Amino acid sequence: MNPDPLVDRLRAAGCVFAEEEAALLVDAADGTALEELVRRRVAGEPLEHVLGWVAFAGLRVAVAPGVFVPRRRTTHLVDVAAGVTPPGGTVVDLCCGTGAIGLAVATRVPGVVLHAVDVDPAAVACARDNLAGLGTAYAGDLVAPLPADLRGRVDVMTANVPYVPDDAVAQMPADSRDHEPRTTVAGGPDGLDVLRRVATLAADWLTPGGRLLSEVSAGQGPAALAVLRDAGLSAALDHGEEYDATVVVGIAAAPRALC
Template sequence: MNEPDALALTPRLREAGCVFAEEEAALFLDAAHDPRELELMVRRRIAGEAPEHIVGWAEFCGLRIAVAPGVFIPRQRTAALVDQTVRLCRADSVVVDMCCGSGALARVIADRVPGARLHAADIDVSAVACARENLAGIGDVYEGDLVDALPPGLCGHVDVMVANVPYVPRDELRLMPAEAREHEAAVTHDGGADGLDVFRRLADAAPEWLAPGGSILSEIGAGQVDAACAALGSAGLLGVTLYDDERETTVVIGTWPR
């Protein structure tokens, strides 16, 4: 498989609506072990699966993150959330990656903050399996619903809780790209009526788990800032929001002052 193979694949992918057809052809050519596997990959892509699910990994913040079919693929915009999380971490910080999906955020934090004590949790069994692969020897991964998944010993000792919560309003799920809507678990996107159902639950629970001066961070939509800050305030957290112009991403931070 060589350059002529890529030239043959690119038109097929482009006709199927793949915007980055040349890049995807090169990706599949590099990942496939033989022509039969390559053809299967191309057919899966034409059928609507994301390239990351097909090859089994996603590039995120310079690292290769394992992602199984159905597991949320880390978005490049979420690097803004990672940057803000790292800014709050020390070498000995207790960090929880909540709604962790593949564990991508925790994996990058481990790379950037050596010595951080990492934990991750998700309600989806497939995501937990991926996170355990990505965080093997790096951090502990738990399966369960938000803080219910965490061991009691972490209560009151979490310095930083980062949560890439689902924040798409339910009525807007139908507007998402098909590869996300049809090939990622609905629980990873559905944020309820206004998109903040999960965020509110986590904000309410966070003070019990945060250490004094600890923070909770999440990515939200630009139109959700006021409601998110109100949720943090109701939980006794001091809320601020930051907007990353380059990635067009809004990050909300709540700090436990006591």
């Protein structure tokens, strides 16, 4: 296919970075019919689903159709998590999707013991492929499938929970709205329903001083702090200018010293 008409087709379909996408599609079509890939993209399927991978935090992460695509801004969550994870520490990645966050942390921090969980079997299949040799991915609801002996031993718990308020989902870009499960983006009336559940569970699973990290919108910051504090965690916000991303950080209390 002549690259110029390909760029024109992509641009006409609303692809802002048509030239870059054209090059990626041509490269991905090695041994595959290019026209089929282009047809899927022009029809509105996310580029990452068409390619079968997403560039995230300096890595190429496999992603399958129907699975949430990790966003560039979530690199800030990885940066914060990697900065507080000790070498050889235990990391639990809830709502893991493709496993991208855990994968990125495990590649930056030596010896990490990684456990990832998602309720969607398609996402878990992706995570198992991405985390092969680095961690274990479980299918289930939040901490339910985790080994019981992890309770009280988790150094860092990441949870990229769905945090879009329900009534704002309709305003999301069509490629996300139409091709990613609603459960991966819609977080209830104020977007914080799943974070409330995670915060309530976290204190039992974190080691004293362990961290719970979750991405929220800047506008949700004060409410997210209240959610973590109500669950017995001390809490702070960490905003990253590079990615314009906000992470709420909860810290489990250390046990009181006996007199």
